[in-house]
Amino acid sequence: MTHDDNNDWLIDDSDQQQSVQPPQRPWKVLIIDDEKDVHTATRLAVQDIRYKDRPLQLLNAYSAREGLEQVSRHPDIALILLDVVMETDNAGLELVRRIRDELGNNLTRIVLRTGQPGQAPEQDVILNYDINDYKTKTELTVQKLFTVVIASLRAYENLVAIEKNRQGLGKILEGASDLYQLRSLKEFASGVLKQISAILDVGTDGVLCMESTPQSTGRPRLEILAATGEFDRLLGADTLDAFPALQHAITEALQEKHSVYRHPVDVLYITAQNGREFVVHFAPPWPLEDVERNLLEVFCQRISSAYDNLYLYSQLVSAQEATVVALADLAEFRDSDTGEHVLRVQKLSDAIAAELQQMAAYPQLLTPAFMDMIGMASILHDVGKVGTPDHILFKPGRLDPEERIIMEQHAMIGANILRKASHLVEGVSYLSMGADIAGGHHEYFDGSGYPQRLAGQDIPLSARIVAVVDVFDALLHKRPYKEPWTLHDTMAYINGRAGSQFDPLVIAALDRLVREQRIPIALPAQ
Numbered sequence: 191m192t193h194d195d196n197n198d199w200l201i202d203d204s205d206q207q208q209s210v211q212p213p214q215r216p217w218k219v220l221i222i223d224d225e226k227d228v229h230t231a232t233r234l235a236v237q238d239i240r241y242k243d244r245p246l247q248l249l250n251a252y253s254a255r256e257g258l259e260q261v262s263r264h265p266d267i268a269l270i271l272l273d274v275v276m277e278t279d280n281a282g283l284e285l286v287r288r289i290r291d292e293l294g295n296n297l298t299r300i301v302l303r304t305g306q307p308g309q310a311p312e313q314d315v316i317l318n319y320d321i322n323d324y325k326t327k328t329e330l331t332v333q334k335l336f337t338v339v340i341a342s343l344r345a346y347e348n349l350v351a352i353e354k355n356r357q358g359l360g361k362i363l364e365g366a367s368d369l370y371q372l373r374s375l376k377e378f379a380s381g382v383l384k385q386i387s388a389i390l391d392v393g394t395d396g397v398l399c400m401e402s403t404p405q406s407t408g409r410p411r412l413e414i415l416a417a418t419g420e421f422d423r424l425l426g427a428d429t430l431d432a433f434p435a436l437q438h439a440i441t442e443a444l445q446e447k448h449s450v451y452r453h454p455v456d457v458l459y460i461t462a463q464n465g466r467e468f469v470v471h472f473a474p475p476w477p478l479e480d481v482e483r484n485l486l487e488v489f490c491q492r493i494s495s496a497y498d499n500l501y502l503y504s505q506l507v508s509a510q511e512a513t514v515v516a517l518a519d520l521a522e523f524r525d526s527d528t529g530e531h532v533l534r535v536q537k538l539s540d541a542i543a544a545e546l547q548q549m550a551a552y553p554q555l556l557t558p559a560f561m562d563m564i565g566m567a568s569i570l571h572d573v574g575k576v577g578t579p580d581h582i583l584f585k586p587g588r589l590d591p592e593e594r595i596i597m598e599q600h601a602m603i604g605a606n607i608l609r610k611a612s613h614l615v616e617g618v619s620y621l622s623m624g625a626d627i628a629g630g631h632h633e634y635f636d637g638s639g640y641p642q643r644l645a646g647q648d649i650p651l652s653a654r655i656v657a658v659v660d661v662f663d664a665l666l667h668k669r670p671y672k673e674p675w676t677l678h679d680t681m682a683y684i685n686g687r688a689g690s691q692f693d694p695l696v697i698a699a700l701d702r703l704v705r706e707q708r709i710p711i712a713l714p715a716q
Contacts, residue, residue: 215476216247217343218264222257222285223273223303228327232271235332241343254281261289267298268346269339274304283319290320297349299342303327351481378500380416382493386458386472390482395419396472399430401444412440412469419473440469449487453477460490462497511566514620517608518569520576531663532569537710538659538700539652540565545699546655552695555651563623568656570624571631574604586670598632602641605629626650631657636690654693658684658700661692666714674714677704 221232229250239246249264251257253276261267270289274282282302289295301323302315315324322345323338330338383396396419399412417424424430430437435455443450443459444467450457456478458470478486518532543564547556575583578600582593589597605628612621630644630653637645649657665680675683681704688694703709 214242214244216245217241217269217346218247218249218267219339220249220251220257220260220264220267220270222251222254222260222270222276222282224252224276225273226252228273228303232335235335236339239336239339241340242347246339253277254285257285258288258293261293261295261298265293265295269342270298270300272300272302274302283315286319286321296320297346297353299323299346301325301338301342303330351479378415378497382470383416383418383472385489386470386486390472390474390478390486395421396470397421397424397430397436398468398470399440401467401469421471436471440471443469449483449490451478451483458486458490460493460497462494462501464498464501466497466501468493468497510615510620513611514566514570514624517573517624520573531667532572534663534711535568535571535656535659536565538663539568539655541703541708541710542655542659542696542699545702546695549695549699549702551699552651559618560623560652563618563620564652564655567620567623567627567652568659570604570608570620571627571656571660572600572604573607573624574600574602574628577603584670588671598640601629601632605641623650623652627653627656629653631660633657634691635693639691649693651693654696658692658696662700663711677713 219236221229223229223232229252233248236246237248249260249267251260255277257270257272261270272282272285274280276282278284282304286300286302289298289300299322300320302319302321303325305327315321322342325334325338380398382398386396397417398415400415401412412430414424414427421433424432430440436457439450439452439455439457443457447459447461447467449459453476454473456472456474458472460468460470462468474482540561543556543561546552547561578597582589582597585593605625608621608625608628612619612625615621627650629641630649633639633642633644633649633653635646635649635654637643662680662684665675665683666677668674681701684692684697685701688697
């Protein structure tokens with residue numbers, strides 16, 4: 191099909207670019223008419239039209255029913271050339287209603303074509319049906335049809351851009367909110383790839399890298415944090431040598447400090463306030479449109495803010511952990527065995543909590559926060575011993591009743607110290623959980639323990655776990671007042687106190703770990 195020079199502005203001259211430009215996504219145009227000759231003539235008239243260097247993909251339907259099936263199958267149809275009279279006198283008009291109301295498709299442009307204008311008066315149709323143009327078949331010459339197609343595609347393109355912006359911004363807000371909830375860099379990286387896939391509305395292969403120390407070669411050293419699809423094999427690697435084009439684009443993005451869009455190698459550049467630089471590669475099936483690039487640039491800003499939030503959170507957690515370690519060191523300073531003991535207690539507490547979770551025990555209590563904190567908080571269980579006199583703490587034999595009373599005060603001393611400090615931190619923290627453990631790990635399940643004679647579920651779960659772990663480790667290892675016990679005797683002692691001294695479910699979790707030889711610490715030689 192040819193057009194005079196005056197119409198050249200309507201379409202892009204892509205002949206010279208075709209050899210270097212990647213394939214473009216076609217505009218889908220659906221012809222719905224019960225006359226085969228109309229399909230043939232329309233195809234001949236429009237098949238060579240290109241708009242924005244994108245060709246047409248012509249679809250056909252010979253009835254309103256077939257047309258509805260095609261629109262359902264292809265929601266991204268840009269234009270429908272629709273006959274009015276087919277199976278019935280108003281089949282086309284009824285199809286318009288179903289497309290707009292049942293399918294909720296308000297973007298596709300619909301141009302009615304009729305050979306019987308008296309059957310559907312133009313004014314009534316325009317007012318009562320959501321169509322975009324109304325033509326008699328005799329009006330649609332080749333030139334007129336060309337104009338209708340281009341005008342419709344331009345209108346469709348603008349509407350899609352507006353809708354993509356609306357949906358994309360919504361996804362960015364929702365996705366960024368999800369990223370703010372993540373508490374590890376690996377989770378964060380994986381979440382970024384998922385959100386980019388959602389914004390582009392395609393399933394994408396992707397990889398997210400973080401630059402580590404630049405190398406003397408001039409090529410950045412990369413830490414690959416997340417990868418999907420064909421890039422899965424890159425996880426744990428520090429080079430992209432298997433993908434030289436991608437390696438080049440990422441190097442360019444990091445050196446020039448901007449995103450690179452060179453389909454099929456698109457790379458987003460993201461920088462954070464602490465100086466960290468990230469690059470994200472993704473592989474949409476078509477070159478990105480301007481609206482998609484703009485949305486991704488907005489998303490990059492949200493990613494940067496979310497990462498800054500993650501970084502500050504990790505710094506806060508590190509500060510809390512440093513405080514916990516410093517407090518635990520107070521006990522270690524006075525007791526040479528305490529350092530090893532608290533490390534074993536930490537590992538065993540984590541393992542038992544994980545085993546309880548596997549057993550589906552206490553699902554309301556074993557929250558992600560609990561699982562993250564139980565091990566670190568457990569090392570504070572005996573911090574109150576800083577207030578215990580040396581002659582009692584290091585006595586090589588059994589304590590007399592008066593000495594026992596003084597020794598037992600360490601539980602409340604530790605709880606009070608940690609509880610007071612925890613009030614400076616909002617919500618559950620290592621310090622607040624440590625206070626529960628310090629004050630509760632000598633309580634007995636039957637209520638006969640100390641310092642408050644709590645019983646059953648009134649004893650915090652963290653304290654019930656550490657109560658078992660503390661005794662298990664103490665019995666297995668040499669203490670000033672005793673020789674180490676065998677594993678068999680230790681487990682017999684602990685199992686014999688299920689329901690009296692200890693929570694039976696916690697004992698069951700420990701017993702499973704022992705029987706299946708999954709204890710995470712080295713056991714002393716038996």
